[in-house]
Amino acid sequence: MSRWLTLLCFFMLVSGCTAYATHQFDNLFGVENPSNRFSNVSEENEAFYNEQVKPILETRCVSCHACYDAPCQLKLTTSAGIERGGSKDLVYDGTRLLAATPTRLFIDAQNTQEWRKKGFHPVLNERGQSPSANLQGSLLYRSIALRKKQGEFTQPILSDDYDFSLAREQQCSSIEAYSQFEKDYPNWGMPYGLPALTNNEYGILTRWLAKGGKMPAAKALPLSLQRQVELWESRLNGDDLKSQLISRYIYEHLYLYRLYIDDGEDYRFQLVRSKTPTGEPVDRIATRRPYDHPGVDKVYYRLVVDHETKVQKNHIPMQLDEARYTRWISYFYGEDYQVTKDPGYSREVATNPFKVFREIPSHARYRFLLDHAQNTIMAFIKGPVCRGQVAVNVINEQFWVYFLEPELGQNKTSADYLEDQVQGLDLPAVGTSNTLPLASWVIFSEQQKSYLSAKADLIESDVAKKIPLDLNILWDGDGNNQNAVLTIFRHFDNASVVRGMVGQHPKTSWIIDYPLLERIHYLLVAGFDVYGNIGHQLVTRLYMDFLRMEGEMNFLMLLPKKDREEIRKYWYRDVSQTIKNYIFSDYIKMDRDTQIQYQTNDRQAELYEKLRQNLANVLDYSYDLEQSDLSSAHIKALHKLQTVQGGGLAFLPDVATILITKQGDPAEVLSLIHNKAHSNISSLLGEASTRLPAEDSVTIVKGVLGDYPNVLMQVEESELINWVDQVSRLKSRKDYTVLLDDFGVRRTHPNFWLISDAIANLNSIDRPRESGILDYNRLENR
Structure with missing residues (x-):
């Protein structure tokens, strides 16, 4: 009873402090309202954001704040995500007894006010707009200022004050409670558990936020692309039953993809269901699943621009071109068959694709999926x-x-x-x-x-x-x-x-x-x-x-x-x-x-x-070591490392991303994959009991493989043989610590961001269409 009373008193104390802080903010800067942020963005501010601010957000913030697993649901991949802000509710919750209400950006709410009603709090100032209010009332500013105040790291491994586990209890503070957060967690500024922004980066973000954190609206599509969009939408919205069923099949398999309709990288699209046809603004149909009842008599399949920063962990690219369309036509219209009825959207039917699409020959469906089989499998990854x-x-x-x-x-x-x-x-x-x-x-x-x-x-x-x-x-x-x-x-x-x-x-x-x-x-x-x-x-x-x-x-x-x-x-x-x-x-x-x-x-x-x-x-063969510019002696040594089994390999992380330099200049990226052996993988729980470390091995490939690196390393090419020898001779956790001392780029490394940028650049050059920003939520602290 005393425990519950203590918790109740604590809750009342926190609530009271938050209410007091809200009152103080209101007195100083006015009442919070998203409409306070609405204003035109000048050409000067637009250029400042696009050329200076956005690159910092993408290279220093998006690596942790993207997709469903963004801490506090704060997605910094797009202006809409920044305006939406954060939430204390978890998306990933393996213990919930009842399904949660979806909170998908662009789908489950259409403006900032709607997100506020769903419990999201702002990270930019939504009170009176002045430089002082815009900084003091901005969680983004307060969080980078807190990290700046902390200064440089003084030890290679961070203390237990930090929690980097995926299941950690998140502290999703609102601006009203942030002063208390700063006292409780003085080391938890942003970037969290990583080197602070440089003085120049900090200054750019501070100037941007002091001006109100203005973000320009997306530019209109070039006319040539708009015509391509209209062409593809006309292909996907035939009136006859056969065309409608085929388009439904295409949509239910491609809705997660990022679609390209030209050779450039500037514009990506997503296929969505809309209540409105081509020529009218898209009115997106929001359902839990892509085959749930749309609530309208006629569904239109539309292409919408994907304005989010390209993040590798959820990027599934596909080129829509005439060659692909010709193949689709051959698959779906190459046989003479009839579609006699609309299968509808009842749960018993819609959840079983073999019932819904039975009138489309199975051979056609299989051919369609095989054509892009990597993407088909990648969608579940x-x-x-x-x-x-x-x-x-x-x-x-x-x-x-x-x-x-x-x-x-x-x-x-x-x-x-x-x-x-x-x-x-x-x-x-x-x-x-x-x-x-x-x-x-x-x-x-x-x-x-x-x-x-x-x-x-x-x-x-x-x-x-x-x-x-x-x-x-x-x-x-x-x-x-x-x-x-x-x-x-x-x-x-x-x-x-x-x-x-x-x-x-x-x-x-x-x-x-x-x-x-x-x-x-x-x-x-x-x-x-x-x-x-x-x-x-x-x-x-x-x-x-x-x-x-x-x-x-x-x-x-x-x-x-x-x-x-x-x-x-x-x-x-x-x-x-x-x-x-x-x-x-x-x-x-x-x-x-x-x-x-x-x-x-x-x-x-x-x-x-x-x-x-x-x-x-x-x-x-693009991941083969032979495709790199390494010498034959280095490639031979790396292949030999892949024959090592067991021993100290058990101390390696799951994925190590390694920058190879020549006299300090970035030259290659390698990935070391730790293949953990198991006696079997049939047990839902207790995986540790099935581990067989003596059978572990590693795979080493050219380029970035793995969207969530656990550690970054930098190896000078002249030291590569030494690095191979150290890895192959690992016998203890201490040996792995020595390896990191010699080659590791830990979270605390002063050159962390420099190495990160070099890896990102080489990754982009190596695979311009498939690459994206890597996720750093799984970086180790050891």
């Missing part, structure tokens, strides 16, 4: 689901993904058979965003067992036996598409997907067919609600276990029948009896043997090399 260990501990640390040859699906009997089966496969979103996990798990488990049993029967059927189980069952990218094989890396609580067979031979691999690819998208992308309750999030993760096992089962078809069970046992060492019963049950087994002829005892390794040779013409 870079979409909202990817944040947090529970979301991605369903996949191995590194594995290769191949795809079933789409022309095999032209066998009408096989295609129709699978379509009939997947009609009965519900996905977790059918239970809305509030789900009871245990009851749902049992239902989904039984449905998946039934589907796998039917699929095994199909593979054993006389029709299927006419197709040899050899390398020809895999899509070869039609001889020119580099999406034919992908590599996925897991970095503990996030992941990356790149094209090619990157890294060493993985423990497992997947072969994905159309039903599996579609279910992954509707499970982890279209059907996933980041604002959903704990049940929805857990069932999503548990269901992905089924899909992973299915992809692995497909891969095992190419290995001799006699090897399959032993390999499965190795993949799932020490699993529970329940998982064993599932993995080794009859409905996941197939009696057909592969037609591939093997010559060695390590048939899995031999298969990988056969696949590499078979797909050589479409492999992406």
